[in-house]
Amino acid sequence: MDTRKIRKLIELVKETGIGELEVTSGDESVRISCQTSFPAPAALMQPVAAAPLAAAAPAATNGPEPAAAPVHDGHQLKSPMVGTAYLAPTPGAKPFVSVGQHIEVGDTLCLIEAMKMFNKIEADVAGVLSARLVENGTPVEYDQPLFIIDTGE
Incomplete structure (x- = not known):
């Protein structure tokens, strides 16, 4: 070969x-x-537990935080595909959205790279972003919750 x-x-x-x-x-x-690192799914779960803390703090932290009961009140925006989630347009750039930010329908929340194609993931409801459930550069599965949006209902 x-x-x-x-x-x-x-x-x-x-x-x-x-x-x-x-x-x-x-x-x-x-x-x-290829040996894959198995702690990756645990890393995906840490932002879920840290979501209430991130909503209270103006700046998100990247370090591990104490576990708390995850809060999933609001609209869950789920991944429409399998791929890698990117929260900013380029490495080192400001994220598309931040926790606590008001978003409108059609606002870009992240990109998902699948098969060398970057796909915009846009808000399907208006409201306040109350939680980000994925970290930049992490793999995501089909139908995996990415964001929680508080619609005020």
Whole structure:
């Protein structure tokens, strides 16, 4: 098998986050395994517990905070696809939205990269962003809650 093809397969495994890929072509076969870090799902859960604290504080913190009972009052904006969530348009840039900010229908809340395409995730209701449930650059699943929006109802 051509080394360029193998390199492309390795890049594909790294970018998509799949654990293992096996390709057979004729009498040749290649298996690529990638060790993924299992603490990542726990890291996704920390922002949920920290959401009430982030709403009270003007600046969000990136460090771990004490666990509290998650509050999910309000409208949940869920991921329409599997991919990687980005909270800002470019690395180091200001996030699209902040917890406590008033948002309108159509406001961009984040981007989800899927298959090398960046997809805008827009607010489907107006209200106040009460919680951000994902961190920048983290993988997201289909139908995973991303944000909680307090619609005032």
